[in-house]
Each structure stands twice: as C-alpha cells, then as structure tokens.
Amino acid sequence: MENSKTFVSALICLVWSAAAAIEVDIPKDQYEFARGDNITLPCTFKSVIPNPSQITITWFAGDVPILTHYHPSGDTDITFENRMSADVNINGGSGKADLKINSVTISDNNKYQCIVQVPRDKQGKISDTATLTVLVAPSKPICKIQGTASCGQNINLTCVSEEGSPPPTYKWNSYDVLNNPRAHEPRTTDKGGILSLYNITKETSGFYICVSQNKIHSASCNLTISVLPQSTNIGSTAGIIGGVITALILLIVILSCFCCRKKDEDKEDYAMAPQ
Incomplete structure (x- = not known):
C-alpha cells in the first residue's frame, strides 16, 4: 500500500x-x-x-x-x-x-x-x-562546349545558372539536324548540368538545349554541334607540317646561296691581293 x-x-x-x-x-x-x-x-x-x-x-x-x-x-x-x-x-x-x-x-x-x-x-x-x-528563379544558364567536336572525340556540354534557390536541377534535350527530338546515346551521361558525349560521330551533330529549373521557374540555353570528320583534322595537320617543311627547305636554300656567294667573294679577294 x-x-x-x-x-x-x-x-x-x-x-x-x-x-x-x-x-x-x-x-x-x-x-x-x-x-x-x-x-x-x-x-x-x-x-x-x-x-x-x-x-x-x-x-x-x-x-x-x-x-x-x-x-x-x-x-x-x-x-x-x-x-x-x-x-x-x-x-x-x-x-x-x-x-x-x-x-x-x-x-x-x-x-x-x-x-x-x-x-x-x-x-x-x-x-x-x-x-x-x-x-529565387534560376538565372539564364550559360552553355559551353568542352573538347573538340570531331569524330571519335569525347566532349562535355556544360550548363550553369549563377542564381537559383532552391538550387536548380538541369536537363539536356537533344535534337537532330532536322530539329527532330532524339534520345541520348546509351553511353551518354547527364548529371549536374554536364552532358558527356563519348566517341562522337557525324550523327551527334544537331541542337542541344539545357533546361535549368527549380520550383519557382525555369530558364534555358542551347548549343549547336557540328561534328567534323577526322580527315579534316588530318588534312589540316598535314598542311601545317607541309608548310613547315617547305619553309625549312627555303631557309636551307637561302643559306646555301649565301654561303656560296661568300666563298666566291673570298676567292676574288684572294686573287686581287698583291703578290
């Protein structure tokens, strides 16, 4: 009790x-x-x-x-x-x-x-x-290309809004050269505003639009990609190498002529010297 x-x-x-x-x-x-x-x-x-x-x-x-x-x-x-x-x-x-x-x-x-x-x-x-x-609504994002848009290369498409609260999310959409929407290639990754494209081909060419969005509003930017064939790069490199070789040959010829002329002048001076 x-x-x-x-x-x-x-x-x-x-x-x-x-x-x-x-x-x-x-x-x-x-x-x-x-x-x-x-x-x-x-x-x-x-x-x-x-x-x-x-x-x-x-x-x-x-x-x-x-x-x-x-x-x-x-x-x-x-x-x-x-x-x-x-x-x-x-x-x-x-x-x-x-x-x-x-x-x-x-x-x-x-x-x-x-x-x-x-x-x-x-x-x-x-x-x-x-x-x-x-x-705060996302500010208009800035789109950039990282890398060279030529066949066989890997490139990144970047998208960043300088303002946005809550922080915006990013999504890339792809369109072919005829402006038809298309799915990304299987190896493509789209994360944090970075679209990574691997081993690109001529078919990668087209239009890419990034949408930056939060619960307030959305904004977008776009890029046009024209993928160049590898032969274009090879031809350009070969042209540069050819130009360098030509310049070297021309320099050698000039130096040779100068040396020959110098020798002839030396011989003339020796012949004219008093005996």
Whole structure:
C-alpha cells in the first residue's frame, strides 16, 4: 500500500513537472518566401510563471545571435543587421516573440532558432527551430562546349545558372539536324548540368538545349554541334607540317646561296691581293 502511494505521488510530481514547464513553439519546420518579401517567422511561448519579472528572447541564424529582446524594458539589441526586428507581445507569462525580416535575400537562407529565457522556469522546451528558404528563379544558364567536336572525340556540354534557390536541377534535350527530338546515346551521361558525349560521330551533330529549373521557374540555353570528320583534322595537320617543311627547305636554300656567294667573294679577294 505504501509503495502504491509512493508511486502515485511520484507520478503526480512527474505530470506536474511536465505541465509546469516553459514551452516555446515555431508552428512549422520549413518556411518559404520569395526574394524581396517582408516576412515574419512566428514564435510563441508559455511559462508557468504567471508574471515573470524578466523575459529574454533571443533569435539565432545558424550559430550567430542576430537579435535579443528584453522584457519588461522593451529594449532590443540587433546584432546582425537593421533589416531585422522583433514583434513581441507578452501577456503575463505567455505571448509571441516573432522575428521580422525585410526584403529577404538568398543570404537569409538559414536555420533560425527562437530561445525564450524566464527566471525560475528552465524546465521544458525553451527553444524551437525552423528553416527559411528564400525562393529565387534560376538565372539564364550559360552553355559551353568542352573538347573538340570531331569524330571519335569525347566532349562535355556544360550548363550553369549563377542564381537559383532552391538550387536548380538541369536537363539536356537533344535534337537532330532536322530539329527532330532524339534520345541520348546509351553511353551518354547527364548529371549536374554536364552532358558527356563519348566517341562522337557525324550523327551527334544537331541542337542541344539545357533546361535549368527549380520550383519557382525555369530558364534555358542551347548549343549547336557540328561534328567534323577526322580527315579534316588530318588534312589540316598535314598542311601545317607541309608548310613547315617547305619553309625549312627555303631557309636551307637561302643559306646555301649565301654561303656560296661568300666563298666566291673570298676567292676574288684572294686573287686581287698583291703578290
């Protein structure tokens, strides 16, 4: 019987302890806003202290404290930048401690933490976190060719958007010279905006369009590929080699003529010398 009373008392104390604790809450784990918006990250709290003499509210961006609000003085220390402010309304031991950010940018993408500290009420959940994502449409991507577009070569087609939040995904589409859509060759890889083409042939020629896309919008760029036959390269190389050889022969002839002329002049000088 005594053990039962002890157990019940312990249970009551446990329940009371759980109920008599501060609770801080941010309603959602993820918040998304468009770049340039004026936004609010909500945070509410409830304390078991009915009229606390002091409440300190701190917001963090990652590991960096960005704002601290003191109640009842109403003072707010902004340690990050002036685009941020606190929207606080306290009624007894509860209220809101929202964070307001004006003209959000990509640099505001972060995990934010709201911490509420009340003297003599340190049990329970004194903080909560949420992730902010500032949405930005992908900028027009830049398409480039890496390598030489000639038969038998391997080349990469690259596609990059300098802006985009969330980070955009990339997809390459291929069209033949008659502008008909076609599937990629079996060995072709399309990953992270890089389309890798192996052992290309004349049939590889055509049009290639890269689409950069995230949940906001999409943008594209394109390339035209004209694959040259290997004979063109061989002929060009042979022409260069032939030109070099011709120049060398011409140089040898000039030097030979110069040497012969020098010898003749030396002989004339010797013949004209007094005996």
